[in-house]
Structure formats: C-alpha cells, structure tokens
Amino acid sequence: MLPTMGSASAADPQRLTVDLAASEGPVTLGANGALYGLGDDGVPSDAALEPLKITSISQKPEGGAQHPNGDALSVSKSFFRNGGGEINVMMQDIYAKWPYEDLGIDDYLPKVDKITKQIAADPNSDRFVYIPFNEPDFIWYKLNLTDQAAYEVERDRFFAHWKTVYHRIRAIDPDAVIAGPNETGYYPRFLRDFLTFAQRENVLPQIMTWHELSSGSLRDFQGHYDNYRALERELGIGPLKINIDEYANRRDLSVPGQLVQWVSMFERNKVYANMAYWDAAGNLSGQVVRSNIPNGGWWFFRWYAGMTGDTVQVTPPQPNAIDTLQGLASLDASRRQAQVLLGGSAGDSDVVVRNVPRSVFGRTVTATVAEAAWSGYEGQHAAPQVLTRTKLKVADDGTVTVPLRGMSKMSAYRIVLTPGGSGTPSPATVPWSASYEAEDAAITAGQVYTQGTVSNANGYAASGTKDVGSLNQAASKVDFTVSVPKDGTYDLAILYGNQSGGPATQKLSVDGGDPVPVSYPSTENWTYRAKKDVGIRLTAGSHVVTLAKGDAEVTLDRIGLTARTGAPSASYEATLADISGRPSYDYSSSNGVGTGSLVLRTGDKAVFDVYAPRDGYFTVVSRASAPVKLRLHGETVTAAPGQPLRLYLVAGNNRVAMTAGHASVRSLDVSGNGSTTGTLAYEAASATLSGGAELVDSAHASGGSYIGSLGNSPSSTAEFTVNAPKSGRYLLVVQYAHNERRDNGHAYNTDIMSRTADITVDSGAPTRATFKNTWSWDDYWTQGVPVDLKKGSNTVTFGNATGWAPNIDRIELGRVVGQLAH
Template identity: 85%
Template sequence: MAGTLPATGAPAAAAADPQRLTVDLSASEGPVMRGANGALYGLSDDGVPSDAALAPLKITSISQKPEGGAQHPNGDALTVSKSFFRNGGGEINVMMQDIYAKWPYEDLGIDDYLPKVDRIAEDIAAAPNSDRFVYVPFNEPDQIWYKLDVADQAQYEKNRDRFFQDWKTVYRRIRAIDPDARIAGPNEAAYHTRLLKDFLAFAQREDVLPQIMTWHELGSGSLRDFQGHYDDYRSLERQLGIAPLKINIDEYANRRDLSVPGQLVQWVSMFERNKVYANQAYWDAAGNMDGNVVRSNIPNGGWWFFRWYAGLTGDTVKVTPPRANTIDTLQGLASLDPSRRQAQVLLGGSADDTDVVVREVPRSLFGRTVTATVAEAAWSGYEGQHATPRVLTRTKLRVADDGTVTVPLRGPHRMSAYRIVLTPGGSGTPTAPTVPWTASHEAEDAAITDGKVYTQGTVSNANGYAASGTKDVGSLNQAGSKVDFTVTVPEDGRYDLAILYGNQSGAPATQKLSVDGGDPVTVTYPSTENWTYRAKKDVRVELTAGSHTLTLAKGAAEVTLDRIDLTARTAAPAASYEATLADISGRPSYDYSSSAGVGTGALVLGPGDKAVFDVYAPRDGYYRVVPRASAPVRLVLHGQTVAAVPGRPLKLYLVAGNNRIGATAKHSAVRSLDVSGDGSTDGTLSYGAATATLTGGARLVDSAHASAGSYIGRLGNSADSTAEFTVHAPTAGRHVLVLHYAHNDRRDNGHAYNTDIMSRTADITVGTGAPQKVTFKNTWSWDDYWTVGVPVDLRKGPNKITFGNAIAWAPNIDRIELGRVIG
C-alpha cells in the first residue's frame, strides 16, 4: 500500500533513503495549460465517447480526419466536432491526408491532392466554429511521399525542395479559400533538426510559415530526448528571428504508455512543463480517447489520471524529479492556486519509496498546518473499469520553519499515478480513510500448467502492449491448461477478485474458477480487441483466513491472464467526492476553517454558483447519494433537478461509468457528495426482446448469449423495420432507458495496426415525440452485450418506445430497462 504518512512534516523513517521529488511552490511556470490531454482519433462518432466521459477531461486539442476521409470508417472532424465543442473542447487538427484510403498514403502526385485540399478547405470554412479547426496538410513527410529522412545529402535536398514547393502550393491554396486558416506542420514522424532548420528558413522567406509547429514523439526514447528537441527547436526560431510558435506534438507515446497512469504522467509532465500541446497516438481503435475510456462511458485508470490533470488550476510550479529526462523513472507536475488555496502534485512511474518535498509553502495561504490527501489511480487495462481513485491517506502536517512539507509515499506501484492535494489544515483532525486490505498476484509468478509466459510492454519490445509486471500468461488453449495462484488473506470473509485478462475469441470466453480444488464456478469474459488488449473481470469469492489456491482453468475458448487482485469486501462500495475538488462555475468561495471529518474543507455555493461532481457507478442501477452540506442544495442528474437535504439519503439512478452530478444552492457550505451501493435494480422496469412488437424485417433471433435466449436482429435499414416496446410507468417523470445491445460492424481498410470498428445508430421515439438518434459503439462481438443509458420522459401508465433506423442497420437489442431518476 502506498501513502503511509507521519504525524508531522518530517520525513518518515525508512530502511533505505527514499528518492526525492521536490516541488517549489514559489517557482511559477505559468498558468496551467492542460495541453497534453489530446488524442488522435480519440473520438469516433457523436456520442463515442459519451458526453459524461468527455466533458470532465477539458480537452484542448484533438486530431481527426477530414469529413468523408477514406483512411478510416469514422472519426470525421466535422461530425465529431458537435460533441467535442459542446463538451468544452478546444480545437480540432484536421489530418488532411487521411482523405486517402491507404497507409502509407497513395502517392498520386500533388495534382491529385489539390482538388481534395480544396474540398476540405471549403467544408471547414463553411462550418460553424470554423476558427477552431487547424489544417494539417501533411502527415509524416519525412517518411511518406517525400522521404526527408534519407542520409544522402544530395537526395535529401532534392526531396526537400519538392516538399517545400508542395507545402507552399497547398498552404496558399488553403488560404485562398479560408483566409483566416490556421495551418500546422511540417508534422514529421520524428524530430529532425536538419529539416526544421531548412523548413523554417524557407517558410519565413516565402511567407508560408505555419501558425502551429507540429512533430511526433512516439518512442520511449522521447522520454529522454524531448527536452533536447524542444530546446533545439526554440533555438532555431531565435536564430531566424521567428517569434515562438505554438507547438503541438500531435502524436505521442506508444502502446505500452497508453492507459497506464504511471507512464502517462511521465509524458504529460514534460509537455506541460514546456507549455506545449500534445495528442496521444492512435494505435488501435478510434473512439476511446486512445485507450482511456472503456466502452463509451466507463473510466479506466488512464481516464482518472487525465481527470486529475484537468483538475489542476492556477499556475504550474517547478518540479525536480530524482532523474530528469530519463526513461521510466519517477516524474511529476504540480500546481498552486492561491484563489482556491490548493496545491496539487501528480506523480508516478516508479515503484521506489519516495519523499515528496513541497518547498516554499506560503503561510499566508495555508497557515501553519496543511491537510495532505494522497490518492492512487492504478492501471486497470485498456478496457478495464476503474472505480473512483482510492484515498490512501489524509493527514494533517505541520509546515516546517523553512516552509517545507514532506509527504512520504511508501510502496508505490510503477504503473500507478498518485495525486497529492495540500489544503489549509484548519481546526480539528481529518478522519483517516478506510483502506481495505488488498493484494496483487502476477500470473507469471503462479503455477502454470499447459500455458506460456510472454513478455509485453518493455522498452525493447517496440510498441508492445502494456502488461502488469511486463509479463502475462497465454497459450492456455489445452484441455488441461490452468493457472494456480497461491494467496493468503488476513481474515474470513468476502473478497473482490479482479482478473486482468485478454480474450480475442470473438465471443464470450469462459474459465473455471475453483478454490482449493473445490467445485468450480464459471467465469465469463467479454471479448477484447486482441489477447493483449487488457480488460478486467470482477467476481467475488468467500475465503477463510490463511492460504488458499485459486485456480483458473480453461473453459470455452482461450483467455490470457495477466494479474489478479484480491480486495477485502467489508461493505458496499462507497466514495466521498470532495466539493473543494469539484469543477466549478460562478464564484464560490473555499472554507478550510475545519478539517475535521472526511474531506478537506467546504465549497461555499451562492446564487449563480455551481459545482459538478464526477460520480462513478460500477453498473446501471440505484445508489444512495448523500450531500454533506450546511443547508439544502439542488442536484441535477440526467436533466432532472432534485432538492437535497443535508445528511438525508437520496435514491438516484446512475448509469454504468461516469455520471456528472451538478449542485447549486442559495447559500450552502458543501463538503462532499457521498455515494454508496452496488447498483440496485429494485424498482426498475425490465422488458426482454420477446416482449417487443416487430415490424418489417426486424425479427427475434435465438441466442445462447442473450439474457432470455433471444435478441432483436435485422432491425433498421428501412423505415418499416422497427421494434416497439410498451412500458408501464408507475409514475410520470424523467427515467433512464438502458439498452442492452450488441453489434460488431467493421471495415477492414488493410491498415497496418488500426482496428476499424464502426458504430451503429438507432432512432428512439417515446410516444409521439420527436425521435432521438443514439450512437452505439462496437461491442467487439455479436454475442457481447453492452449498455447505453438514455434519459427519457414517461407518462404514468403505458408508453410506447420505438426503435428503428430508416437508412442503416441498428444494433441488436437484447432487452431494455427503465429506472426513474429519483427512486
């Protein structure tokens, strides 16, 4: 467990000297920019990712293909701009050459490209918010079309001159159509001093200088080399008398970094320190923010890291890591916000004990004591759900006479990121968080029968997928294949067992789980993109105190095992969402006069103020929500407003994944929103596929994987093909309609590494109301059912809900559920 803290600001005693990460709150680096939270093809459709997954990240830039581009089946810039902009997104880089179908792009000559350039520019110039699009005319010209990375100088100069001429032609072509266009480039696959020096001189001389400078930093070596690249580039600008251009590293990191909080913090810290924008690379499937959103609405560990990054306010301040610019070492970034009286530190990338030394803590803001709150965002896989990050410690510390506070971090995990929040100590003593017993066991360290250990995600494994401990166990495809884990638990009781796995069978796969050779139970694993694209399966086991053997043996199809985590379950899941860390609008004030109890202080809401909490739910259903406040507040969820009395529980319906709950008040000091429960379905309405009235080509299809043995298939692709459910609402009001669906539409473009999954849509009509178009992401298999929640208003009594799609196929529907927002 990480985060054991002493009672004072002095370092904790340790057997060996811990490494030190130093934060200087007096050394401002400028306003928090949040520039490194972007993604290439992070959005695939309007609604994928969901608004609730997208809005909290406060994304500054994304990169997408031009409308109608043939490179991939979705991710069109104008289409996704609707959801991007309504969720507070910044700007969209349009990767213009993605108009082509092949990778690398077909080289048909500049005369073939120019009409395409015209069409793209005309589309963008006519679009709403056209000023928030950036034209990227060329992608990786050092490798594609122009071969600018050749060693031979004469050949380089010949290729360079052809590229420069084409750059000038395309640049002027864009500006002729869109005079205010912002253009980015040259967009190399890697940093090349030789090319950039020549390019800047040429572009300056010909008046075709880009407004945004772009290049890619993709390999692990960039964690060592980027600072040198950045410094060299700024030097080139100075030599030529060019004012500093905005920089966007519009592709960064490789597969082993994406989704891994401890890896991501290393990249983000160096980009934020240098105040450059940066977008994660697109190595797999579109629409999941490059490995940080599960399905459409569910956070993983990477999402929570970026949510923390989005929560930094004020100025970033200087952070000195143990080893700067070194691959896979402890790195961090930090901020100070005097108006909120908060300092935050994000760090990760190392399993070594660490002292986080915060210097120059201003007593005018914090007083003589601070409350230090430490939380962990762990790696849960690319497609593994991650609950609200666990608070490990919350302790009041004295500020030393020299203005220093030291927060020890003991036993950290290399793949995790950690957040430390410092707030004024105030009176009273914070309640120590309840941290359940937990233990992790790597599959490669277990007893393996008829399986094989594979190495993944190392620096030498070029662009390999991440794995816990850099190893996993695959080839569990024989009749006797199994993995025996020896575990020891401290007491009798129920334990949550989380299994990190991969399943590329194209259908749900199973294993047999047994305890000490007892009767096995079946564990069913949903499909994943491939056998190394990690997901997480949660099950529960009853264990007595002592040692046990947990066996996972082959069932139907093949499953790869990475790691298991055992966590004691003593009560229903619960989390306390602190108001002082919520997103705000208006001008609320911060009250840290008391640090007693849970939380670090209170957010004082008045007229015109609002706080928004990001609340995690493990599944669709009802949860107990309790506001801790000095006076009544009003909560907004799924478009429904509810009056909330302090300390009085509400029964509210949450969808699986992230839920944005807003809070307003006439005047109330809000400390937290406390949420608990497993997602009860008591009081919900449920209707199976067989209860629907089908028209046109829609039909009921038998399936062993459907919840009641059948699903609605061949729905849509005609105005006549519909499914109509009659639902009976006991009371009128706002409900959440949850659809259990599946589909596996794909279009194989023959791309070297991207999986071109496609979404489907359905028009949902309630009664005689207007239809609502809803997007359904690919579920990796025709037999895996996911859920999407849609707020709807129902009358008391019978209501007709109709599903269809007049122009394309809708997803297969297994069943629907409805829960009133206020239970």
C-alpha cells in the same frame, strides 16, 4: 502494499521536490489530446469527455477513406459542446492506404480544395486547424537521407508542394490556421531548412508540429524543445505554438504511471500534445472503457483537468530519464490549493514541497493522497482510492514533506495540499489488498509472454511486463497461491484478454473445490487488457486459487484480492469539483472527510464526476449546511443536508451538478451496488416487430433471444409497451450487441463501426443514440438514454431509417429519482 505515511524502507526513498514559489505560468492542460480520440458523436460519451477539458484532438477530414469513422466535422458537435478546444484535421487521411498512396500533387490538390471548403463553411471554422501533410519525411518524400544532394532534391520538392498547398488553403479560407511540417520525429537539419524557406516565402505554419513516439522521447524531448526554441530565436521566428500531435506508444496508453511522465514534460514546456492512435477510434487513445466507463488512465487525465492556477517547478530524482519517477504540480492561491501528480516508479518516495506560503495555507496543511492504478485498457476503475489524509505542520523554512511508501510503477498518485484549519481529518480507510502476477503462479499448459518493455514499446502494457497466454489446451490452468488475513468475502479482480470471438469462460476453483464458471467479455485482442470482478469467500490463511480453461482461450495477466468491507462507497470532495460562478473555499475546519468546504451561492455551480460500477440505484447524500439542488440526467431534485436520496446512475461516469442559494458543502457521498429494485425490465420477445426486424434465438441473450435485422428502412422498427408507475424522467438502459467492422486495410488500427438508433416515446421527437461496437455479436453492453414517460402506458420505439441499428437484448427503465425503501 499501498503508500502510507509510515516509515521508510531500508533503501532511502526517492525525493521529488516541488517549489511553490517557482511559477511556470498558467496551467495549460495542453497534453490531454488524442488522435482519433473521438469515433462518433457520443463515442466517447459526453460524461466521459466533458470532465477532461480537452484542448485539442486530431481527426480525419469529412469523408476521408483512411478509417471508417472519426470524421472531424461529424465529431465536432460532440467535442465543442463538451468544452473542447480545437480540432486538427489530418488532411492526407482523405486517402485510403497507409502509407498514403502517392498519386501526385495534382491528385491531392482538388482534395485539399474540397476539405478546405467544407471546413470554411462550418460555423466553428475558426476552431479547426489544417495539417496538410502527415509524416512527410517518409510518406511521399524522403527527408532524412544521409546523402546531402539527394536530401536537397527531396527537400525542395516538399517545399514546393508545401507552398502550393498552403496557398490553396488560404485562397479558400484566408484566416486558416495551418500546422506542420508534422514529421515522424524531431529532425533539426530539416527544420532549420523548412523554417528558413517558410519565413522567406511567407508560408510559415501558425502551429509547429512533430511526433514523439518512442520511449526515448521521455529522455530526449526536452532537448528537442530547447533546440527548436533556440532555432526560432536564431531565425527571428515565433515563438510558435507547438503541438506534438502524436505522442506515446501502446505500452504508455491507459497506464497512469507512464502517462504522468509524458504529460509532465509537455505541461512544463507549455506545449500541446495528442496521444497516438494505435488501436480503435473513440476511446481517447485507450482511456475510456466502452463509451462511458473510466479506467485508470481516464482518472489520471481527470486529475490533470482539475489542476488550476499556475504550474510550479518540479525536480524529479532523475530528470529526462526513461521510466522514472516524474511529476507535475500546480498552485492556485485563490482556491488555496496545491496539487502534485506523480508516478512512473515503484518503491518509496518523499515529496518535498518547498516555499509553502503561510499567507495562503497557514501553519498546517491537510495532505490528501490518492492513487489511480492501472486497470487495463478496457478495465473499469472506480473513483481513486484515498490512501491517506493527514494534517502536517509547515516547517519554519516553509517546507512540507509527504512520504509515499510502496508505490506501484504503473500507478499515478495525487497529493492535494489545503489549509489545515482546526480539527483533525478523518483517516482514510484502506481495505486490505494484494496482487499476484500470473507469470509467477504455477502454470500448466500455458506460456509466459513478455509485453510492453522499452525494447518493445509498441507492445501492449502488461502488469510486470509479462502475461500468460496460450492457455488453449484441455489441461491449461494457472494456480495462484494467495494468503488473506481473515475470513470473509474478497473481491477478485482478474486482468485478462479474450480474442476468442465471443464470451469465453474459465473455471474458477479454490483449493481444488468445485469449479464455478467465470465469463469474460470479448476484448480487442489477446493483450488489450480488460478486468473481470468476481466475489469469493476465503478463510484466513493460504489458498490456491485456480483459473482453468473453460470453453475458450483467455490470456491472464494478474489477479488482485481486496477485502470487501461493505457496499462500494466514495466521498467526492466539493473543493475538488468542477466549478462555475464564483464560489468561495472555506478551510477553517479540517474535521472529517474532505479537504474543506465549498461555499455555493446563487449563480454558482459545482459538478461532481460520480462513478457507478453498473446501471442501477445508488444512495446519494449531500454533506452540506443547507439544502442543495442536484441535477442528473436532466432531472433536478432537492437534497436535504445529510439525508439520503435514491438516484439512478449509469455504469461508468455520471456528471452530477449541484447548486444552492447558500450552502457550505463538504462532499457528495455515494454508496451502493446498483440496485434494480423498482425498475421496469422488458425482454426482446415482448417487443412488437415490423418491417424485417426479427427475433433471433441466442444462448448469450438474457432472455434467450434478441431483436436483429433492425433498421436500414423506415418501416423496420421494434416497439416496446412500457407501463410507468409515475410520470417523470427515466433512464432507458438498452442492452445491445453489434460487431460491425469495415476493414480499410490499415496496418494496425482496428476499424470498428458504431451503430445508431432513433428512440421515440409515443409520438414525441426521436432521440438518436450511438452504440459503440461490442467486439462480438454475442457480447452485450449497456447504453443509458434519458427519456420522459407519462404515468401508465407508453410506447418506446427503436428504428433507423438509413442504417442498421444494434441488436437489442432487453431494455430496463428506472426513474432518475427513485423511491427510498421504508
């Protein structure tokens, strides 16, 4: 059941209170960082990275042996061009082993010199932070010993090494920003000693760091923070900037309802924080699917990045408690917007917003409520569903109450309050949906496993904390009893895991009918959840939906059914877009969809994050008072008010920029299934190969073969001849696979590699594209690259002179601005 504006259930709703008059200071956006969040330049994509406005990330030094990618200088170009803040360099990740091999301080110091020289020579050296030691309380030193005398010996050894390394860094980079001590947790005895020593010896870090990794941190962090600030005051230090440079556990990452609990406490205290690195580099700690596709966690952080103005005080039902309803809120008086992000608990809640300023909002507000659901670590999530859009009267005491009913524990919710103005907002249209847990279904030859509980916080998240695995027998199946309200087509969403080594199938049947195969792409492991979407026709009433073993084992977590009401569509509200320049906000009318209008003038720009379920053409309509210009994939097109455009979108997120001479814009509306009508497609067999590149037969490739052994030599190329009907900007979509890995022997990280290819059109300059690992040599993903083609024959050549390119299955090209059907 989805939250509605209806009456409460029998139990009293929880109450979360927001006080718009109690400012906590400007929104910091400090809690959106990640350790090894970037894997390579382009992983994640610019379109996935830029919208999140990330303030800090942590990466290894250039050439570090801890992992095969994620080098700080290599990813810095991507990070900085997408508006990133600062990069923490984990200097000890120069070592290969975990815990780091202890070869003595004399072995470490030349490495410190080399790392510092590299960073100091970078044009953006002022945006790097040196972290000389990582978790020194248990790596190289024993700083948590209960025996005081033994502790002091270890402590003093660390202090001597800290001072030595600190001076080595400063000798090379006098303006270096140094962070530490970077313990595994918060240890007040050691911190008191460390700060006393560092102050006396003039080797204080400029940024204080420690880790908060257990579920208990949701309860204890506020006490840690308060204790630390009191310690600073007592010693006459700081206040120093704080970066909790590793936070959260596997069960938290990708889960909006978990993430809101962490982010709210960090933002409230204005500290910076980076999510931990438990799995593979390059997905922002589990928030990005493949390279460019949002999951539910990504949308939560996109909401967080959209908060402006000041944060304001939020009082949850149970402050500083594990796995409970928590939230954060902001007020931007200049934009006349208040936002509340909340989640972490199931059931009903009343969000009570106090001290709503009449001078900003007037006597009524429009309350827009949306949900970012959990879709798995690798499960795609469309633009969050708007659940309700309602005009509410501000009470005489300045209070507005927004009721949410039937909340999901794993979801996060956003409430946006804007002035009500005249008219009536269009009610949100929410299709019927229901979900069914695999562990509650009838299971044959399978086993229920418990995942991601507080007592097993480093386990992967699962819906309802359980899933069904070991479905590896011929008779293995799960029978779900479902009930739907009417005849029609339903979208079946299957949360699954597939560690079988390649695409795996199950047999889907309804009421014992003829089975049809469902194919599941590979995932990192059995519990690293992805989502498969399938359409099925059902008649009104009860049915048994069966998923039985096919050619390999698949783990099942949950299925969801949603009534299909037409082609997918979303309305992206202009007042919530990213802006530059000085546009104004007009809330005089709340009629229709949208929270008001954004008024663009010359020099202003609004950027919309537009989701596409697949590569292809979609219908885009500007709801504006005058023509606007849209820029997408380097192409600019004029959009007349209310008139459809046919634009090519890549799977996942697309950044669409809007400018105008003078236009009042309510929304950008996008609909469609991703049509490929009018695109150009070429299978691997049509390419001319040279220099060792070869055509390889494969049952999993779309045309029965792929191009392998491509690259690793200047002469190894694949050349496609492309006939373009018109000159202009096209999207080249490459369907590829590769599963190159380098096992660095780390205890728990999966060290996947990316591959690159240089793409050349005719005799032009090559474009380098990065292709993320697809988890299997037989699983094909897509990557979109904008190219310019002339009318008629063009050659598109793939190569890589110094390394292997991915295996290429096929290519497809579509003009960015397509022709509308007549």
